[in-house]
Amino acid sequence: MIKIKKSDFSTFITNLQKNYSVFAPVTDGKATAFKKIKSAEDINNKVLNTKRSPKEIFFPQSEVLFQYTEEGIKVPKREEKPFAIWGMRNCDTKSLLLLDKVFGEAHQMPKKDMYKDPYWKEKYDNCLVFNLACNKPLSTCFCNWFDGGPFNNTGSDIFVIENDENYIFEAVSDKGKKFLKEFKTAEQVSDKEIKKIEKLKETAESYLAEKEDISSLFSKTKEIWDETIWDEIAAKCINCGACAFVCPTCHCFDVSDEGKGKKGKRIRLWDSCMFAIFTKEASGHNPRSQSLQRVRQRVMHKYNYFMDNYDEHLCTGCGRCVVVCPVNLDIREVIKKIIRY
Amino acid sequence: MKNTYIPFQMKVKKIYTESPDRTLKTFDLSYLNKEDKFDFLPGQFCEFSILGKGESPFGIASSPTEEDILKFTVNRTGSVTNEIHYLQEDDIVGIRGPLGNWYPVEKFKGQDVVIIGGGFAFTTLRSLLIYMLDNRDDYGKITVIYGARNPDLFIYKDEIKEWEKRDDLTLHLTIDNPVKGWDKLTGFVPTVTKEVSLDPTSWCVVCGPPIMIKYTLPVLTELGFPDEKIYTSLERRMKCGIGKCGRCNIGSKYVCIDGPVFSYEEIKKIPEAL
Numbered sequence: 001m002i003k004i005k006k007s008d009f010s011t012f013i014t015n016l017q018k019n020y021s022v023f024a025p026v027t028d029g030k031a032t033a034f035k036k037i038k039s040a041e042d043i044n045n046k047v048l049n050t051k052r053s054p055k056e057i058f059f060p061q062s063e064v065l066f067q068y069t070e071e072g073i074k075v076p077k078r079e080e081k082p083f084a085i086w087g088m089r090n091c092d093t094k095s096l097l098l099l100d101k102v103f104g105e106a107h108q109m110p111k112k113d114m115y116k117d118p119y120w121k122e123k124y125d126n127c128l129v130f131n132l133a134c135n136k137p138l139s140t141c142f143c144n145w146f147d148g149g150p151f152n153n154t155g156s157d158i159f160v161i162e163n164d165e166n167y168i169f170e171a172v173s174d175k176g177k178k179f180l181k182e183f184k185t186a187e188q189v190s191d192k193e194i195k196k197i198e199k200l201k202e203t204a205e206s207y208l209a210e211k212e213d214i215s216s217l218f219s220k221t222k223e224i225w226d227e228t229i230w231d232e233i234a235a236k237c238i239n240c241g242a243c244a245f246v247c248p249t250c251h252c253f254d255v256s257d258e259g260k261g262k263k264g265k266r267i268r269l270w271d272s273c274m275f276a277i278f279t280k281e282a283s284g285h286n287p288r289s290q291s292l293q294r295v296r297q298r299v300m301h302k303y304n305y306f307m308d309n310y311d312e313h314l315c316t317g318c319g320r321c322v323v324v325c326p327v328n329l330d331i332r333e334v335i336k337k338i339i340r341y
Numbered sequence: 342m343k344n345t346y347i348p349f350q351m352k353v354k355k356i357y358t359e360s361p362d363r364t365l366k367t368f369d370l371s372y373l374n375k376e377d378k379f380d381f382l383p384g385q386f387c388e389f390s391i392l393g394k395g396e397s398p399f400g401i402a403s404s405p406t407e408e409d410i411l412k413f414t415v416n417r418t419g420s421v422t423n424e425i426h427y428l429q430e431d432d433i434v435g436i437r438g439p440l441g442n443w444y445p446v447e448k449f450k451g452q453d454v455v456i457i458g459g460g461f462a463f464t465t466l467r468s469l470l471i472y473m474l475d476n477r478d479d480y481g482k483i484t485v486i487y488g489a490r491n492p493d494l495f496i497y498k499d500e501i502k503e504w505e506k507r508d509d510l511t512l513h514l515t516i517d518n519p520v521k522g523w524d525k526l527t528g529f530v531p532t533v534t535k536e537v538s539l540d541p542t543s544w545c546v547v548c549g550p551p552i553m554i555k556y557t558l559p560v561l562t563e564l565g566f567p568d569e570k571i572y573t574s575l576e577r578r579m580k581c582g583i584g585k586c587g588r589c590n591i592g593s594k595y596v597c598i599d600g601p602v603f604s605y606e607e608i609k610k611i612p613e614a615l
């Protein structure tokens with residue numbers, strides 16, 4: 001483990017910017033989101049869970065797939081520098097692994113290459129992810145239910161712990177190891193400091209609510225398809241889709257064309273299974289016309305279907321949907337209700 | 342890395358108006374570039390683009406044995422299908438594919454096959470039928486049940502006339518309600534399926550409007566066809582066609598990559614499939 005002084009943070013970021021486009025939590029008015037920064041001053045290291053999730057770095061709310069003119073189709077050129085993301089929390093770094101399953105591979109298909117999403121891949125594959133430990137989790141955090149945690153580092157390249165004076169760096173992936181090896185100005189971390197990290201971790205974990213045993217969630221969701229529990233769960237939901245938009249693991253999108261005459265572009269935009277039109281076919285037939293069916297879809301996708309395909313839950317317990325829901329539909333309560341049904 | 346979102350260009354070679362009300366048209370497309378030509382099997386589909394207007398999925402109606410063209414039959418029903426209907430010969434369109442899985446033609450080898458279709462959903466069934474007829478020796482008895490609301494709404498009418506003449510193919514055509522001058526069967530597809538004495542040791546492929554599929558599958562079970570030998574093609578609203586946009590799922594399966602072809606055995610395990 002190595003460290004830098006907090007007073008050197010600004011220099012660290014400037015150096016990082018030489019080889020990377022650096023993204024970090026930024027406060028814009030009241031809302032926080034991951035944005036490309038100009039300098040270290042832009043960064044808000046205090047925010048734990050940005051209002052918008054960092055998935056938008058790799059999978060923006062709207063993205064041009066291609067432009068077309070009379071001459072043909074052109075895919076927009078990406079900026080050349082790879083991305084470095086500073087200040088992601090474990091619930092978000094883990095979400096990248098989950099999204100990479102969707103965009104990076106496709107379950108069960110023989111000719112895999114055609115099922116890779118080049119727009120995701122070219123940004124994600126070369127990026128460097130700094131996972132900042134959470135010293136003081138929020139009341140809505142429940143990453144521990146999904147085997148994540150304020151001091152876990154899955155999905156990151158470099159794990160960063162903040163104490164009073166320093167940022168302490170620990171390599172997680174090979175990419176992270178390589179980066180830290182070349183990082184000459186850093187100091188080694190003393191044994192005493194390492195011991196203190198244990199203490200920080202214990203304190204952080206003490207802020208989290210009690211861990212729920214979700215081992216039966218998958219099998220339970222399979223059994224309750226036709227049960228009345230869905231009426232109870234869906235009763236409050238107004239299908240606004242806010243949960244899906246802030247969620248770091250929701251990946252549904254719409255594709256639409258914008259253009260006039262022979263010139264225009266095809267773009268993709270975030271979409272949500274919460275909207276009735278999402279599955280409405282031209283004939284008028286809609287397999288998920290009722291709110292209940294759509295709420296069930298979201299819950300089933302997260303805690304059953306994704307497990308079926310990838311052996312993981314499509315949720316990291318970041319709690320964003322809990323915070324943002326206008327009718328206080330708490331996904332933790334939904335999970336508990338299902339497990340206890 | 343292949344960018345599957347990018348359509349390649351094809352040229353409209355020939356347009357057929359299939360129904361007098363002009364709601365159904367068939368488009369033969371030819372490749373502009375030889376490198377774009379792809380291998381596929383009956384049952385697969387493509388995303389058909391009109392740049393600026395959008396794209397829509399359509400089953401490939403031509404057989405892989407029909408060289409150098411791709412055929413699609415399009416029901417005019419909304420914004421993209423409208424634009425497709427406005428196309429003229431020599432216009433350029435965008436195609437992405439082949440997408441999805443296919444009817445298990447390998448398993449059909451040496452076996453009897455029953456094809457049951459309804460309305461304009463006969464598209465991929467045409468692909469399958471032509472494919473088997475072009476490889477006739479590979480397959481046993483071929484029986485086709487094809488139903489439409491009225492005689493005008495059959496697609497591929499000229500070809501149907503040819504098929505009727507063949508002695509290596511049994512063809513049952515049916516319409517919903519009696520019409521003057523119609524000398525073939527009358528009645529809904531599920532009823533006809535029950536009546537024409539099918540051999541339940543055959544493989545069976547069913548494709549049509551959701552309601553037809555829903556009522557035909559149980560009839561096949563009644564007749565003694567095992568679930569794993571009954572196949573159907575499902576439809577869901579689609580965008581990406583490659584399992585990313587999340588919209589076409591039935592349970593944990595995506596119709597665009599795990600389907601559109603499913604066996605009845607698989608379908609029974611997915612509560613919202615039918």
Ligand SMILES: Cc1cc2nc3c(=O)[nH]c(=O)nc-3n(C[C@H](O)[C@H](O)[C@H](O)COP(=O)(O)OP(=O)(O)OC[C@H]3O[C@@H](n4cnc5c(N)ncnc54)[C@H](O)[C@@H]3O)c2cc1C
Pocket residue numbers: 280281282283386395396397398399400401413414415416417418419420421422423461462464465575576577578579580601
């Ligand atoms: C695998 C598959 C094969 C199909 N094969 C055929 C075929 O051979 N012939 C045919 O006429 N139709 C076929 N369809 C249905 C056809 O795709 C829709 O009728 C068409 O997309 C309607 O588009 P629209 O823009 O005219 O309608 P709008 O209602 O304006 O729809 C807007 C957009 O929604 C999506 N959409 C709407 N309805 C459907 C739907 N039923 N399925 C998929 N996406 C939809 C499309 O992206 C469409 O562009 C098939 C659908 C699927 C999924």
Ligand code: SF4
Pocket residue numbers: 048049089090091092134137138140141142143144148149150317318319
């Ligand atoms: S959910 Fe866990 S990882 Fe995410 S911010 Fe809260 S404590 Fe940190």
Ligand code: SF4
Pocket residue numbers: 243246247248249250302314315316317318319320321322331
């Ligand atoms: S479902 Fe809610 S808690 Fe789970 S990852 Fe999405 S926003 Fe976070």
Ligand code: FES
Pocket residue numbers: 578579580581582583584585586587588589590595596597598
């Ligand atoms: S069409 Fe996008 S997931 Fe199937």
